């Protein structure tokens with residue numbers, strides 16, 4: 001007969017699998033100071049000569065960080081929410097220094113998940129990241145407010161899974177809706193990962209069409225790129 005202890009799934013690091021911890025110190029340390037990562041995302045390139053949307057990442061999307069993100073998003077590891085939120089809060093405190101140069105207020109907008117993903121997960125994990133980033137920004141003097149109602153996904157749009165790169169971009173662009181608003185508060189977008197940039201490009205276009213000024217985005221992790229591409233400042237913000 002199995003003992004009770006054998007029936008309990010042993011606690012393991014969501015990143016590397018080390019026994020006995022939710023997130024081991026080594027994996028936790030991989031989520032560090034935010035760095036500019038948009039140059040590694042080909043779909044963020046603009047054809048009008050303007051620079052791509054600035055995106056900051058806390059980690060490179062590889063090794064244990066990749067495992068951590070998958071476990072957190074799709075493996076039901078809600079027990080790492082607090083650690084990820086703490087890292088996002090610290091990132092907000094860091095980014096506030098540059099953000100204060102261009103604005104004193106910002107709306108922090110999480111990228112919405114598809115209705116199917118939300119149903120499967122029972123929550124939208126990135127909403128917690130947006131709240132934590134906002135708290136960090138406020139702690140360092142920026143009037144930040146998380147607002148998950150700014151963007152939503154249309155119902156009845158095809159799931160992204162199984163679509164090619166170009167089809168994903170077109171599909172997503174048609175799937176997002178921005179809430180009409182008269183607000184002139186600029187937006188900082190929050191998402192879990194940056195890979196090709198197709199999602200953030202669609203988010204940026206949707207918000208811009210709704211008249212929102214998008215300062216940039218913050219993600220947990222991004223596809224690694226060559227070092228030396230850091231740019232510390234936010235672009236100038238129209239109207240502030």
Ligand SMILES: [Zn+2]
Pocket residue numbers: 013014015016017018023024025026027028064
């Ligand atoms: Zn670990």
